[in-house]
Amino acid sequence: MGGAPLAWMSLTWTQLHLSLSLPQILCLPLYLSIPESPSWLLLKRRMDVLERYRSNSPADNQCLDLLLDSSWSDLQKASEAGEEPTPGGHAPGDIIHLRHRTVLLRLFIMSYLSAASALTYYGICMNISSFGVGVYSAQFFSGLSEAPCLLVPLIRLGRRPISMLALFLSGASCFLSLLLSRYNGAPVLVMSLALLGKLCILAALFISILYSIELFPTVVRQCCVSLVNLCFRLGCLANSLVPAHPNGTISLAAMVVYSSGPIIGSALCLLLPETSGVPLPDTMQDCERQQHLCTLEEELVCSQCRKPETLPAEKGDTHTTLI
Numbered sequence: 489m490g491g492a493p494l495a496w497m498s499l500t501w502t503q504l505h506l507s508l509s510l511p512q513i514l515c516l517p518l519y520l521s522i523p524e525s526p527s528w529l530l531l532k533r534r535m536d537v538l539e540r541y542r543s544n545s546p547a548d549n550q551c552l553d554l555l556l557d558s559s560w561s562d563l564q565k566a567s568e569a570g571e572e573p574t575p576g577g578h579a580p581g582d583i584i585h586l587r588h589r590t591v592l593l594r595l596f597i598m599s600y601l602s603a604a605s606a607l608t609y610y611g612i613c614m615n616i617s618s619f620g621v622g623v624y625s626a627q628f629f630s631g632l633s634e635a636p637c638l639l640v641p642l643i644r645l646g647r648r649p650i651s652m653l654a655l656f657l658s659g660a661s662c663f664l665s666l667l668l669s670r671y672n673g674a675p676v677l678v679m680s681l682a683l684l685g686k687l688c689i690l691a692a693l694f695i696s697i698l699y700s701i702e703l704f705p706t707v708v709r710q711c712c713v714s715l716v717n718l719c720f721r722l723g724c725l726a727n728s729l730v731p732a733h734p735n736g737t738i739s740l741a742a743m744v745v746y747s748s749g750p751i752i753g754s755a756l757c758l759l760l761p762e763t764s765g766v767p768l769p770d771t772m773q774d775c776e777r778q779q780h781l782c783t784l785e786e787e788l789v790c791s792q793c794r795k796p797e798t799l800p801a802e803k804g805d806t807h808t809t810l811i
Contacts, residue, residue, distance in 0.1 A: 493628070526552055527706045527770055586708055590775050594703045595712050597756045598696065599719035601655070604749030605693050606723030607730075608662060611746045612686045614727065633683040634690055646764045647699045648757050654692040655754035661685035663747035670743070689750060702763035703778075706770045 498504035529537050542549045586592070665681035668674070696716075704712040730742045761778040769775045 525706070527768065528710070531706055531770070586711065588772055588775075590772065591704065591708060591712065594760065594775075595715060597753075597760060598700050598703065598712075598716045600756060601651075601692070601696055601753045602716050602720035603723035603726070604753050605655075605689050605696065606720045607727055608658060608689045608746045608750055609686065609693065610724055610727045611730065611742060612662065612682055612689075615742075629679070629683060633687045636687065636691075646762050647695055647702070648760055648762050651692055651695050651699065652754040652757045654688045654695065655750040655757070658685045658688035658692065659747045659749070659751035659754070661688065662750070663743065666743040666746065670740075692750070692753075699760075699763065702766070702768060703760065703775075704769070705772055705775050706768065707772075 494507055495504055498507060523541060524534075524537060526538060526541065529535075538552065542552055586595075661681045662685040665678050665685060668681070669678045700713050700716050701709065730739075730745055763778065766778060767774075769778060
């Protein structure tokens with residue numbers, strides 16, 4: 489949203505690039521304050537770093553104890569099986585885990601979702617001037633439509649249903665907007681549908697960032713998330729290969745690509761488990777158990793339902809004790 493007035497005020501491309509890049513360079517030192525994942529440090533036996541995190545504050549010490557409780561038991565089981573990780577390096581089994589069918593299926597689906605989302609998102613951004621609205625106005629409202637997407641990951645409806653809904657609405661909105669723009673529809677209606685499609689596909693992208701972290705186990709999470717991000721960049725590059733129409737409008741091939749990709753991705757989400765409220769997987773066994781794990785809220789409700797009632801005699805005894 490702020491890029492449109494910034495581009496309008498910049499006299500040259502050099503000023504525009506400097507005004508966009510300098511704030512990002514100034515924020516680079518902030519990455520030094522981001523701590524490493526405690527689960528990853530435990531699996532790599534980086535106990536010295538964990539002890540340094542524990543000494544920061546009592547609250548950090550308590551949170552680390554709660555977080556690493558389950559991870560430590562899994563590490564002990566792996567040590568008993570003879571799988572001793574190399575301190576500070578990569579264990580030989582890390583690459584083997586990438587060949588597991590569960591990891592491969594999730595990696596394929598998330599890579600496709602990233603590539604299709606990037607193709608649709610940048611396809612709308614690069615063809616925003618073909619919807620019959622001014623360039624600066626279109627870019628301003630295009631950026632304004634992205635603001636609500638930041639709050640979508642906070643919705644407690646689960647990762648999978650929100651991803652499916654966002655991808656399907658994005659594909660349907662893009663198809664209708666591109667169809668109306670091709671057959672001389674009202675520019676306001678075409679622009680509104682295009683912005684709705686952009687809002688939904690960006691919401692799906694924000695959710696996929698969390699979804700990718702929660703789907704892959706700790707031993708290969710960094711590699712898998714990197715591959716998913718690589719597919720996102722490849723989708724950005726593939727956008728330049730989509731054929732354009734000679735008169736400057738969006739071609740029929742681009743219309744099919746931008747709309748069909750998210751719709752197919754929404755169907756592929758049916759093969760993924762729900763990860764909202766479920767502990768992060770550390771091993772391959774945790775990934776296979778994700779389908780059967782209940783969320784933390786469901787577990788709390790179940791524990792309250794299973795809570796035994798106090799008998800009248802016990803209540804009397806308790807009252808006597810208090811007296």
